[in-house]
Amino acid sequence: MPELPEVETTRRGLAPHVEGHIVTAATLRRPDLRWPIAEEIQRVLPGQRIDAVRRRAKYLLLDTQAGSALLHLGMSGSLRVVPADTLVRAHDHVDLVLDTGRLLRFNDPRRFGCLLWQPPGEVHELLAGLGPEPLSDEFDGDYLYRLSRGRSAPVKTFLMDQRVVVGVGNIYVAEALFEAGVSPLRAAGKVSRERYVALAEAICRILGHAITRGGTTLRDFISPDGSPGYFEQELSAYGRGGEPCPRCGRPLRQAAIGQRTTVWCGHCQR
DNA sequence: CAAGCGTCCTGGTGGC
DNA sequence: TGCCACCAGGACGCTT
Numbered sequence: 444m445p446e447l448p449e450v451e452t453t454r455r456g457l458a459p460h461v462e463g464h465i466v467t468a469a470t471l472r473r474p475d476l477r478w479p480i481a482e483e484i485q486r487v488l489p490g491q492r493i494d495a496v497r498r499r500a501k502y503l504l505l506d507t508q509a510g511s512a513l514l515h516l517g518m519s520g521s522l523r524v525v526p527a528d529t530l531v532r533a534h535d536h537v538d539l540v541l542d543t544g545r546l547l548r549f550n551d552p553r554r555f556g557c558l559l560w561q562p563p564g565e566v567h568e569l570l571a572g573l574g575p576e577p578l579s580d581e582f583d584g585d586y587l588y589r590l591s592r593g594r595s596a597p598v599k600t601f602l603m604d605q606r607v608v609v610g611v612g613n614i615y616v617a618e619a620l621f622e623a624g625v626s627p628l629r630a631a632g633k634v635s636r637e638r639y640v641a642l643a644e645a646i647c648r649i650l651g652h653a654i655t656r657g658g659t660t661l662r663d664f665i666s667p668d669g670s671p672g673y674f675e676q677e678l679s680a681y682g683r684g685g686e687p688c689p690r691c692g693r694p695l696r697q698a699a700i701g702q703r704t705t706v707w708c709g710h711c712q713r
Numbered sequence: 714c715a716a717g718c719g720t721c722c723t724g725g726t727g728g729c
Numbered sequence: 730t731g732c733c734a735c736c737a738g739g740a741c742g743c744t745t
Contacts, residue, residue, distance in 0.1 A: 446739095477721065477741090501739080518738040519723080534723090553722045555739065569741090596716060605740070612739070702718065704737080 447610030452657030470538040481560035500609035517555025584640030591631040599627035619645040621680040
């Protein structure tokens with residue numbers, strides 16, 4: 444599923460095939476994903492040149508002079524650049540036809556994704572309240588420490604709040620908490636400055652590493668899917684409930700925190 | 714303002 | 730073997 448590293452990988456894979464090229468047409472095979480697809484995708488985008496492909500949080504923006512297509516991959520979405528005669532498969536919801544003779548094809552089985560429009564000079568309201576990028580200078584342990592004071596929600600929930608920091612999903616938060624030795628249940632406001640420093644470092648390191656690994660799938664980005672999933676073997680906590688803790692060997696605990704399955708070591712994480 | 718929870722959707726899994 | 734209930738996931742938006 445596309446987490447921040449996959450979205451960044453998608454952006455990097457897309458950019459060389461898309462930037463500087465003109466969208467000649469848009470084919471919509473269904474009117475809505477999570478929300479109705481913005482009408483500008485068919486009315487305004489065709490004829491425009493894509494100047495840049497940007498990422499904000501898990502959103503991608505295709506910038507043109509007339510505005511930006513704003514898309515989110517949800518949990519099952521993918522974007523591929525394919526030859527124009529490529530067979531349409533299930534859940535290929537949108538094609539942007541490029542002047543290169545290829546298509547930018549959006550596939551999303553579960554339709555948690557979206558394809559919206561951001562007029563020039565505006566910031567879409569979905570992006571307006573987002574917290575800092577985890578790999579930017581704005582994000583560090585001090586920032587987390589300051590923002591968390593007085594918060595009673597579990598630190599896991601706090602870190603997954605996109606207003607606090609973007610791009611930290613259920614998988615990476617589990618890994619970061621494990622690496623930093625912090626219990627996901629601890630109230631955010633009761634976590635010390637030192638431990639937030641460790642958490643921020645863990646988040647940066649894990650996301651950065653995952654992006655590096657995502658880079659390996661860049662090469663065959665255009666070819667049919669089948670990317671191996673770089674992370675599964677490397678995960679310490681996520682998806683390993685009941686298995687021995689990689690550090691102390693005691694069984695990892697699993698429970699729901701904030702409606703989300705959470706795995707952690709009751710011994711190593713305090 | 715903060716926190717908690719329902720909701721959207723579909724493929725994959727595990728149980729019977 | 731077939732069927733079905735259930736779960737996973739991000740994030741909005743409503744309620745408390």
